[in-house]
Amino acid sequence: MKKHILFIVMLTALTTTLLFAQGTKEESSNLQSQQIEDNTLTVYAYDSFCGEWGPGQKVVENFEKKTGIKVDLVSAGDGPQMLNKVELEKDSPVADVVLGIPNDLAAKALNSSLFESYSAPALKDIPAHLIFDKTNTLNPFDYGDFAFCYDSEKLAKKDVPTSLEDLTDPKYKGKIILIDPRTSTVGLGLLLWTREVFGDDYLTWWEGVKDNALTITDGWSSAYGMFTEGEAPIVLSYTTSPAYHVMWENTTRYRAAIFNEGHSLTIEGISLVKSSRHKANAKKFIDFVLDDAQADIAVTNTMYPTNSKAPLPDAYKWAPIPEKQLSIDYKDIEKNLDTWLADWTTVMSK
Amino acid sequence: MPSYNVNKKNNFEKIVPLPALILLLIIFLIPLINTLTQAFVEDGSFTLSFIKEAFTSPYTRQILSFTINQALVSTLICLLIGLPGAYLLSNYEIKSKKVILGICSIPFILPSILVILGFVSFYGNNGLLNQLLMKLFNLDEAPLKILYSYKAIILAHSFYNFPVILLLVTTYWDNLNPKLESSSYVFGATRIQTFFNVTLRRLLPSILSSSLLVFLFCFTSFSIILVLGGGPKYTTMEVEIYRQARINMNINAAAAYSLVSILFCIVLLLLYLSSQKLLSSSESIVNDSYYKQKKPASKGGKIAAILYFFMAIIFVLAPILSIIFKSFRGTITRGGDKVFTLKFYRQLFGMESSSGVMNDATPAIFMSLKIATIVALLMIPIVLSLAISTKRKNTFSSNLIELIAMLPIAISSVIIGLGYYLISARATSIPPMILVVLAHLVIALPFALRIITPELDKLPKFLSLSAISLGASPFRAFVDIELPLIKKPLIKAAIFSFATSMGEINATLVLSSSKIETIPVVMYRLIGSYNFAGACALGTILIVVCAIVFITSGSSKKV
Amino acid sequence: MSDIYIKLKKHFSEFELDMEFVAQEGQLISIIGPSGCGKSTTLALITGLLPLDEGQIMIRDIDLTTLPVNEREIAMVFQDYTLYPHLKVKDNIAYPLKIRKVKKITRYQEATRLLDLVGLSGFEERKVESLSGGECQRIALARALASKPKILLLDEPLSALDAKLRGYLRDEIKRIHDETGITMIYVTHDQEEALSISDKIIVLNKGRIEMIGTGEEIYNHPSSLFSATFMGEGNLLDINEFTTLPTNFKGPLFFRPEDATIVENEELPIPELLDYTLVKDIEIKRVEFRGTHFIIKAKKGNTNLLISSTYKPSKKVVSIFIQLRNLREFLN
Structure with missing residues (x-):
């Protein structure tokens, strides 16, 4: 008897699922929108x-x-x-x-x-x-433009990076917080940014920056939280981020580094x-x-x-608007994103 | 052992799990199956290519093996930390037991982002611990580089999960027949011999069950591994599922990867369920006062207990206190230093206006309390109905019911989140609050069930049978005899559900289309708009509410 | 000199246990008393499971008082068996030997020997959950014996079993006692059990010893009304209900059912004899046949009486006569 009940339950589960799926098709006739x-x-x-x-x-x-x-x-x-x-x-x-x-x-x-x-x-x-x-x-x-923000109290003026290339300098070891492109749109933004700047050589940059990264977080929230917590003086964010601190916290401590090569949009x-x-x-x-x-x-x-x-x-x-703004054709992204992410993962998990 | 067959009782047990099963079906199974079937569909036709890819790619194998590796190590460490605590709590008379258990339960309800921030601000390179050490020893560099390594993953997982072991094993241990230990002493065994020969084996069901929970948590862990582990070196299945679903928008592949991880978890769950049925002992509940009496600790025991709980509480409290600490620190003047301030609390309660997205959080607090209370109350009949139907049975159907009820902890939140879209899109006429409550029930059900089942299994069969023989209906016998005997774990299950509901965010957001704002939802909003201190303040309120509930319910249980 | 000396004192909020007794090695001593009199507590104190407030436990000049439970070599069979559900029968029995690091082969040989002793040969591989109550109890006994204890304590070991099995196992315990020669302290609330197997019985009441003695001593010469009524049946009748009595009797008098003889015609055998007394006008309420004799439930005034008779009285109102030496007066 008990088995029967369970069977019925499972059957209902399946039929309901099918019905849900079915419902999608049934109505398709009267689709075009009467306003x-x-x-x-x-x-x-x-x-x-x-x-x-x-x-x-x-x-x-x-x-x-x-x-x-x-x-x-x-x-x-x-x-x-x-x-x-x-x-x-x-x-x-x-x-x-x-x-x-x-x-x-x-x-x-x-x-x-x-x-x-x-x-x-x-x-x-x-x-x-x-x-x-x-x-x-x-x-x-x-x-918005993706940008690296920095803590002006922790980073001397001469140390403020002026290009992506700068960030691969060993003096930034353990000082940068990055974000995983597999789990975050901001992280994905940087991946695309490096494609825009370096083209097919983008992975060389990533290999260089890998050792400088304190950590690569799952999302912008944890990255930025760690940044304001003082764990590292440089974080991936937006050019607009400093505006928040000015508007609501009255501080100009956090600033966006503007790179001459341009920023990803x-x-x-x-x-x-x-x-x-x-x-x-x-x-x-x-x-x-x-x-x-x-x-x-x-x-x-x-x-x-x-x-x-x-x-x-x-x-x-x-929150300065960068003079040069980069973007990749979205068709290009759709075609290659999977490969880029896979290659990125291989390089970064070494 | 003869199997008693009282027909009436069987009928009762047959009907009783239906409401819970229907709940699981609607709010869990249908959305899940709907999403998972995507693994077999490409452009409207059946395909196995996604499944093949997910099951055979070396990349999957690599992340699966890391996922298992870290989950296994984390579980072992949690056992190492949790079991001594359970031993001390269930064998010695410790006055502050309820408080200790209450504090240890707090990590459980905290959203992972807050735990991460708490960890960073305590163990981080710029964290409290390092600052303290640097000051003490006049160092220029942070001496403890715990974070951003494999160690940090294990540390954070232990923080999150050892309380699960502590709570579940203590509950079980408290109710084991202590005469068995007494008799072992009488035969000349020392405490240690008795522990390994007599106690440990009988504890195995609870150790297994709590370890399994911990393992599954660590298995589906995601933020903690990436953030504290230091990046893609450490990747779990969950990350892959997330990537496929959210970044690549390849629902088919996400579903296929989910299937891999679900199958793995189902194997684990099955192993566990069968081992538990095998081991479940029919020890009677003991009322002999002096056997039950706990020893006041000997001097050595006392020191060990104090030391252990001191360390455990520091371990648990430090990150939590960091969160609380941060909520009271802020700049008041332009460019000024951080000082003690209540401004974030004033902002939360709408007494001071602040950034554009800061509103009065009081309604969210009340909403959270309301939902959590309803969930806790509804959980009692639901978990009972399931527990009764699976109790001491080893039939296919009872195992299947238990498996389904346990499944929610094994499912990636991304996948079930996708499933919920189906509900929220179809069920627009149902008030979102009801959907949220139902989803919370499903999410908390496995824990509640794990608290109740071992207790119910331990009740001697003849207790309710004797009541039935005295003329009580099976339902009546259950209410009169068995229910009072499992009151304590039942309350514990309700509290667990309350806490789970208080901390839940994903289902809440998805199912209510953001129409319901709870404490964690508002916390995420605050973090998303740069207001970390505000989030910490709200987190502090969450912690305080739950601590009060844990501790008061703990002390009321004595009555 | 006695081999075993035990003095126990323990204070509880509800009552105080205070007792002292000696015993010879190899004896089977029963502790008997109503529930709540402190029987099980006594055993817990002797094993050390419960700490003493004051007292001493000596076996052959060795003081065990301060030793921890596991070093006392005093084994115990618990009322609810306490078999380990996760171990097989043979592992349960061999458990005390395992603790003593006895080799596995020897352990199992001993388990087999003990299974033979308790009459459960071939049970080695059985699971605990497959055992009946009586089997559990015998396994528990075997396990306790395996530890070769100086004293074996048994805490109402038969109370959970049915009457027939109880009688059988009682004899088994006695046989095992006689075969092994082990000192046993046996707690029970069943007087028949105590009488049938004990060398010595301790009657316990509210934490204190009422009487120590052999079964006959306690039955025939109880030192208190409590001992008298707890061990066997008895009647207590006010002094005024007796016809002729020597003047030295003051309080109510106690006599056993079998010490009263029913007379239907007041034809006293030798009424003039001084060592008899008579109670008249006894109203018979019920007569029960017990095989070898009849039990008569009767009433004298407002007092219930129990009388044992070899024949069935034909009248409703009778008299009884009792030998004076069978009357007992308990002051306080």
Whole structure:
């Protein structure tokens, strides 16, 4: 008897799973979006953007005040998770707008055909090099440059590195905190940065820097935490990081080192979901994010606004925008990332 | 031993695990199976290529062997630290037992990022310990380079996990029939001989079960290994799963790697379950007061006990105290030195405005307490129902139920996180709070079950049978006879669940679409926005709440 | 000179144990008393499992008092057997020998010998959980014997067994005692058990010794009412209920059921004889047949009486006569 119950349970498990999968296909007939005219809008954004503590709250509030459209801001995890979720819901669409897919993921996002091109009017105020997706499917709303930040109280002025190459100098032994590209987008940023600067020789740099690294953390949080804890005077982060310390801690102790060879860019895009039934509202929201909300996003997200008209807080003079900004074609990334990561792992685990 | 067959009782045991199984099914098995089946699908058709790659690549073999290696060593060290403590706690009358157990339970609830920061600020090159030594011996360089090495991984894993051994083994040991030891003394055995010949073997089920938990924790460990170990030299399966799922966005490969690690864990779980069934002894509960009486420690024992717990508490408390310490240190004036300040607490309670992302954290604290309390209360009937159904059985189905219930600790959080997307995407009509509570229940279930099962197994069969013979229904017999006898471990299981829920973040974030803010969620937000001190302050509140719960529940148990 | 001298004193919150006795080597001494009288505590004190407040334990001029439990060479069979569930039968028995670093072969040979002794030949490889209660108890006994103790303590070893098995094992213990010649201290609350196997019985009451003696001594010449009623049945009747009594009796008088003879017609055999006394107007409530005799439950006034009779009385109201020397008066 007991076995029967268990059997039933397992059977239910399987059939339910199948049903879930099945459900995806059944509805596919009535897919193309009849537009609904009401005052609602659903926005997916990454976790730290939403919630009471992120910039989302304020942006949404201002948007609702301005347009009268009711926004449901849903935290949908990080970039890959958001893509997965929209993909899962392809046939019974929930999201109208997805905010926060970075340029690294552009290929995935575009290939999925989940999104629709929208040439927002605000694009004219956004510098061309930031518009990473020329099809305007992913519209850039903020960006940052990866950079090595340093503790000016621990590192003498003459020791501040001025290039990636500098960091391989043995005098930095045990003084740099790096981040693993296999587990962190910031870490991945540096890997791509080295590709941009050194091309196929990028691994030589990594071999040189390997011994200087105090540790290679799993994510930005632990790296930066160790940095402010004083474990090492140099950490991989963003050029904007010092601005935070100026804004909220009144200290200019932590600074970003600007390298002449240029910095790798990370740009976050906002996109219109193809199956959306509130496209008019969605477009209004995208416009709003690319224009009115820019200053708020800069302050609370600690990123640069893409819109050149947006005013920057004073503290941002401690977050210098590098003169040279590098990026790799996202198609290139998609093609080679696996190999790069595997090679990187081999070199670094020796 | 004759097997008693009371028909009614069997019916009761058959129905009873259903609610728990349904819970596991909905919140765990379906999402899991759904994600894992991705390992066999490529562009909508069946394929074995991912599985083949995951199972045969030398890279997998290499990380799998390191994963096993570090987990094994960590488990052994945890045993070495935890067992003497369990010995002292269950054999001597130690007045502050509850407090010690309470303190030792704290690491368990701390999110790994906070543990890492605590470790760094205590053992790090610039940490308290090194600063102290440098001052004492006038050194220019940090003398103790513990972190960023293999040693640090083991150290951190021990910190995290030896309390699991201490708690589980102490619970079990406390209830072993001490007359067996008495009789051994009477036959001329010394304490040491008795320990190795009589006690240790009977403790094996609990040692095995707690070691297995620790092993599985270390097996799926991730942040600690990378950050404190010093980078990709030390890579676990979990990192590979993470990379495939999040960086490469190759869910198929992630699922395939998960399958490798799950299969490995299932083998372990099966080995463990069968060994436990074999070893479970039917010792009776003893009420003879003077056999049960614990000896006031001899002078040597006393010194050993004090020394041990002093070291253990320093070991556990130092990183925790570092977190607390940091929460009170900050700059008040521009560019000023760090001084004692309450500003982070004032900010947390909304009494002082601060950085743009700092809001009043009181609602999050209440939300955490609310969820954890509900989880703890619901856990009692759920774990009981499972424990009853698997109790002292060695049938295929009871083993399978136990295996499924234990599985959540063996599954990569990335994989189950992906699975939860399914739920959160489909079940939008269910209030997120309910989903979060259910997920916490599933996550805490293995621990709760491990606390209860050995206790229930030890109850003599005839106790409830005699009640049934006196006319009680099997349910009634259970409530009247067995339930009161396992009250203590039951409370312990509830507390464990409470703590697990207080510290849980992944499922909370995913399932509530960030609509529910708990203490750890807010802590991660703070860290993500550079506010480490604020996170430490909130972490301190988490620590204090849990310490209070551990200690008060500990002392109320005496009644 | 006595071989064994034991003096124990231990204070508890509820009661105090204070006793002193001597014994000869090779004797089987029973400690008997109601539950809570301190029987098991006595054993725990002798083994050293419980520390003494005061006292001395001497065996042949060797003072064991300060020795730790494991060096006293006093073995014990516990009430609930305390067999080690993780060991096979032979390993359980061989355990004390293993402790003494006896070679494995010798250990198992001894285990086999002891299994023969306790009548469980061939049980070597059995698992503890497959044993019945009686088998467990005999294994426990064998294990205790394996340690070749100076004294073997048995703590109500048969209390968990059924009556028939109890009787059988009781004889077994006696046989093993006689065969091995080992000194045994046997705790029981069963008077029949004590009477049937003991060389000497200690009656314990509330932590104190009421009486020490052989079975007959205690049965026939109890020194206290407690000893008298605990060891065997008895009646206690107020002095006024007796017809003729010598003047030296003051308090209530005790007599055994078998010492009273029922008379139905008040035809006293030799009523004038001075060493008899009579109790009249006894109302019979119940007659139970016991094979060799009848047990009669009766009432005199408000006092219940128990009388043993070789024949079944035909009347409802009878008299009894008792020899004066069988009447016992306990002052306090």
